Amino acid sequence: TIECTKRAVGFGLWSMWSIFGEQLFEDLVDRVIDLTATFYQMLNAESDFETLHEPECNILAFRYLPDHIRHADVAVQSDFQRAVRTKLIRSGEFYIVQTTLNGQAALRVTVMNPLTTEQDLLELIQAIRSTGDSLVSAG
Numbered sequence: 679t680i681e682c683t684k685r686a687v688g689f690g691l692w693s694m695w696s697i698f699g700e701q702l703f704e705d706l707v708d709r710v711i712d713l714t715a716t717f718y719q720m721l722n723a724e725s726d727f728e729t730l731h732e733p734e735c736n737i738l739a740f741r742y743l744p745d746h747i748r749h750a751d752v753a754v755q756s757d758f759q760r761a762v763r764t765k766l767i768r769s770g771e772f773y774i775v776q777t778t779l780n781g782q783a784a785l786r787v788t789v790m791n792p793l794t795t796e797q798d799l800l801e802l803i804q805a806i807r808s809t810g811d812s813l814v815s816a817g
Contacts, residue, residue, distance in 0.1 A: 755782065
């Protein structure tokens with residue numbers, strides 16, 4: 679049958695390409711890049727977040743730094759970023775990754791889904807904030 683061959687996997691892509699043309703794919707890529715730029719602006723508008731670079735594509739690294747962490751030493755800040763990420767993932771609400779830049783842990787988001795909305799990004803900001811707050815309350 680057609681499902682028994684890997685060559686058939688390309689039919690979906692070929693079908694979309696032949697129906698909608700390359701503009702569809704360009705639009706989808708532009709959309710995730712624009713969403714990432716929007717997220718960058720949203721984070722920069724918040725006093726408790728720090729973006730670590732201006733995004734060039736769909737990837738953005740940042741840190742959540744509420745007042746009680748902002749002036750802590752780098753090791754404490756890094757541990758806090760990792761703890762926020764771990765607890766957020768365990769909640770099942772969002773999945774984000776971490777990275778290390780200039781010796782400091784940071785949170786990293788890669789916007790992949792063009793159906794992501796600005797509301798989704800706002801909810802991520804709020805989820806990170808509430809996760810961080812719950813860590814402070816617990817400990």
